[in-house]
Amino acid sequence: MKKLNLGAGTSVIDGYEARDGAKGDxxxxxxxxxxxxxxxxxxxxxxxxxxxxxxxxxxxxxxVLKPGGKLKIAVPDLRKISELYVAGTNVNVQxxxxxxxxxxxxxxxxxxxxxxxxTYMDAAGFSNIENWTSEIQDCASxxxxxxxxxxxxxxxxxxxxxxxxxxxQQGLAALQAGQVEEALAYFEKLLAAYxxxxxxxxxxxxxxxxxxxxQEALASFDRALALNPELPELLRNKGSALAExxxxxxxxxxxxxxxxxxxxxxxxxxxxxxxxxxxxRDDEALACLDRVLAREPTHILALKKRAYVLKSMQRYEAxxxxxxxxxxxxxxxxxxxxxxxxxxxxxxxxxxxxAYLEEAIALEPDFAEALSNMGLxxxxxLRFEESLSYFERALRVKPDFVSALDxxxxxxxxxxxxxxxxxxxxxxxxxxxxxxxxxxxxxxTRLRLGDFERxxxxxxxxxxxxxxxxxxxxxxxxxxxxxxxLEGKTILIHAEQGLGDTLQxxxxxxxxxxxxxxxWLAVPGVLTSTMKSLEGVEKILALxxxxxxxxxxxxxxxxxxxxxxxxxxxxARVPYLFVDAQRAKEARLRLARGSDQLVGICWRGNPSxxxxxxxxxxxxxxxxxxxxxxxxxxxxxxEVIEEELRATKGAPFVHPEVDFDGTCEVVAAMxxxxxxxxxxxxxxxxxxKPLWLLLSPVPHWVWLTGRDDSPWYPSARLFRQExxxxxxxxxxxxCSALSDKVRPARRAKA
Numbered sequence: 224m225k226k227l228n229l230g231a232g233t234s235v236i237d238g239y240e241a242r243d244g245a246k247g248d249x250x251x252x253x254x255x256x257x258x259x260x261x262x263x264x265x266x267x268x269x270x271x272x273x274x275x276x277x278x279x280x281x282x283x284x285x286x287v288l289k290p291g292g293k294l295k296i297a298v299p300d301l302r303k304i305s306e307l308y309v310a311g312t313n314v315n316v317q318x319x320x321x322x323x324x325x326x327x328x329x330x331x332x333x334x335x336x337x338x339x340x341x342t343y344m345d346a347a348g349f350s351n352i353e354n355w356t357s358e359i360q361d362c363a364s365x366x367x368x369x370x371x372x373x374x375x376x377x378x379x380x381x382x383x384x385x386x387x388x389x390x391x392q393q394g395l396a397a398l399q400a401g402q403v404e405e406a407l408a409y410f411e412k413l414l415a416a417y418x419x420x421x422x423x424x425x426x427x428x429x430x431x432x433x434x435x436x437x438q439e440a441l442a443s444f445d446r447a448l449a450l451n452p453e454l455p456e457l458l459r460n461k462g463s464a465l466a467e468x469x470x471x472x473x474x475x476x477x478x479x480x481x482x483x484x485x486x487x488x489x490x491x492x493x494x495x496x497x498x499x500x501x502x503x504r505d506d507e508a509l510a511c512l513d514r515v516l517a518r519e520p521t522h523i524l525a526l527k528k529r530a531y532v533l534k535s536m537q538r539y540e541a542x543x544x545x546x547x548x549x550x551x552x553x554x555x556x557x558x559x560x561x562x563x564x565x566x567x568x569x570x571x572x573x574x575x576x577x578a579y580l581e582e583a584i585a586l587e588p589d590f591a592e593a594l595s596n597m598g599l600x601x602x603x604x605l606r607f608e609e610s611l612s613y614f615e616r617a618l619r620v621k622p623d624f625v626s627a628l629d630x631x632x633x634x635x636x637x638x639x640x641x642x643x644x645x646x647x648x649x650x651x652x653x654x655x656x657x658x659x660x661x662x663x664x665x666x667x668t669r670l671r672l673g674d675f676e677r678x679x680x681x682x683x684x685x686x687x688x689x690x691x692x693x694x695x696x697x698x699x700x701x702x703x704x705x706x707x708x709l710e711g712k713t714i715l716i717h718a719e720q721g722l723g724d725t726l727q728x729x730x731x732x733x734x735x736x737x738x739x740x741x742x743w744l745a746v747p748g749v750l751t752s753t754m755k756s757l758e759g760v761e762k763i764l765a766l767x768x769x770x771x772x773x774x775x776x777x778x779x780x781x782x783x784x785x786x787x788x789x790x791x792x793x794x795a796r797v798p799y800l801f802v803d804a805q806r807a808k809e810a811r812l813r814l815a816r817g818s819d820q821l822v823g824i825c826w827r828g829n830p831s832x833x834x835x836x837x838x839x840x841x842x843x844x845x846x847x848x849x850x851x852x853x854x855x856x857x858x859x860x861x862e863v864i865e866e867e868l869r870a871t872k873g874a875p876f877v878h879p880e881v882d883f884d885g886t887c888e889v890v891a892a893m894x895x896x897x898x899x900x901x902x903x904x905x906x907x908x909x910x911x912k913p914l915w916l917l918l919s920p921v922p923h924w925v926w927l928t929g930r931d932d933s934p935w936y937p938s939a940r941l942f943r944q945e946x947x948x949x950x951x952x953x954x955x956x957x958c959s960a961l962s963d964k965v966r967p968a969r970r971a972k973a
Contacts (some may be wrong), residue, residue, distance in 0.1 A: 224261045227253075227287075230247035230268035239264060247334075253287050260287045266297040267368075269340075272334055276389055277333070281347035288375045292912040294344070295355055300369035301334035315902040332898045336419045340371055340449070342387040345417070349373030362717040387417055394426060403433045421451045428460060437468035453484055459494050493525055500528060505536045521552045527559070534562065539569040557587040565596055571836070573603045583743050591621040599630050602637065603836065610634045629660045634860040636668050637921050637947070639928070644668050670924040678924075686778075703775035705785035710739035712774040717745035718766060719778040721832065722902035725750060726909055727925065727935060730799050731782040733759035743773060750882045753906075756801040793934045802891035811892035814877055816855040820965055823890055823907075824848070825859040825898035837919045837947070838900045842867045844950040847887050847958055848897070849874035853965040857893065858904045859886055895964070897957060900926070908936030915960070917953055918943045 228239035263284050264396055272280055284294055342351050355372040383869060396407030408429040413420055428443030444461035449862035451457070458481035465474035478498060481491035496511030509532050515525040526549040533542035546563035553559070560583035567576035572915055577600050585595040616632035617624055634645030651658055660757035666681025714735060718725040724744050735742050738760025748755055748765040755763060762771060777785060788794075827839035849871065851855055858878040868878070879889055887906065890896060896907035897915045900922055907914045916939055925935060933939040940960075944954050 369572040455488040561593040595627040723905040726905040728779040800909040823893040871895035
């Protein structure tokens, strides 16, 4: 019995004649006499040939075999190598592809899977193709090998059939080049000759899906699955086609089946994650993407989608890290740089955002979204004039870009160009009448100008904001907006924004009480004690506390509209909040220094507030105030950092270190409050205490524009910046006013 051993270093195997298999050119054609060999064993030979040559090599081997002779083949298995590589096994994929050699003749030119190799063997005239186990411990027995054997058909080689490997590769090349119709023709031609070719059915389905012929695509995938139900790629591709066709429920079921049957197949986890992201199920999507990245830490698409899922979840700190990780393994694209910049804006890392957006614009100068975001960052940096040029550039590229129109309107308002700002918002609304930010922005600008009638109506669009949602979504009772009688009815009015807004608009409770309503007020827990002094309130609740049934509810900042408030009818009677007189007296005794006036100061607010960068003042800018004699300065800050404390050394400055209610007592004990726009300014105004309020040029709408008094708080005096960021001029005016205020007392003391 004559046997040939080809390749694998021509290891000595009993009963086999060895032929040099070190180089592919020595193996084809074989010099043996036709039909003289009983068995050929070819271990890791075929990978030296291109796909277009494989059938010809197999036919040459069939030529030297007797009819009924056996061919045993071992080749690198693409699927096994990929799985081992993904699993982190020390498998050198490039080495298998290139043979680890520098000689071009030794390159491994192709890898195989069972379908492709079976098709080649069938075309070369072999039947009864099945798995075989290598008899010796050489490379044919490694875990990366695909081992098949076949019997030469007595009828000989079917020369009439076209090479299936060539047709498959031609189809794949056309598909990769975007020539989908041409690729489909190759796959259908292949299937006409080989109706059970799994790879052809699979790739036909992919081509049909790209052509949006989804029903035909699904039929192809189903046929491939019927032929080989164990291939997870088929379920993955079917799930993708279902998702693209809009049948997301069925797609979800298919993807879940794929990951259940093949939990180590990361492409299925990735597809499932992308589908869950599209369904808005971000937590589940993130878990899928994290699973992929645990196995493949540099998977570009998984890294990218993970960054965007975290951004969608508003987990900006994590999203920033995800974008940095993505940029460490992928060349920066303008799109990714832009989105990373947007995340950095949310993190208030504006100078970093500026750098990334500049890079994005350098890559794509007409990238409208990046140009608009650049303008937005410049606004955050108070560079409003510069921002306008970027918004204009964005709009030249994309004239119907409503976000850019809206952002430009915000910048114009901050520059005091209010009519232009309103016109810009109206232009955006002509393009998209449902654009929430433009309605809100226009409303705020009108409110700043004192146009409460139109401004308050537009301001109600804040409840349509997709990000914040409706705060009354869990209320079963109807919203009250002034149409129904409140006589004998119970109404829950509830806080919706910051502590300062709650303190300011709680004044409306007494008006509801006078309309015959039983008023319940829900506020942040820290305000429940303070609000007990409010007239007309029957019950005070902490937000989040269980609320018994009431007849109506209304958010606090919707009450001015519900009650028809105009600039002239603002309920301005103060005080409407009170502090126990004895407690205030005790606080004054603790803090007083002789006959000096007590001045409470507050220079910064909650850093999480969106516009805190405009309202808070560096303590260094406050420092000149402390040099004015005849005054004891009392900190109203929750915390004073070490650097600020060092700056007060030797100055008449005290930080009481009391809780919120204690600070309320301190405010009540003061002769004057000097504050930026924080809750303590509102509380001082509600108590009727003298209040000097320090403001940016265009602050919160309640402070209106162009005036140094407030219709909301008769005891307030407003000090406004002349230009953004210029606190020095404000503090000079405050120092001068305070000196004038205390001078008579100092003379009397002298």
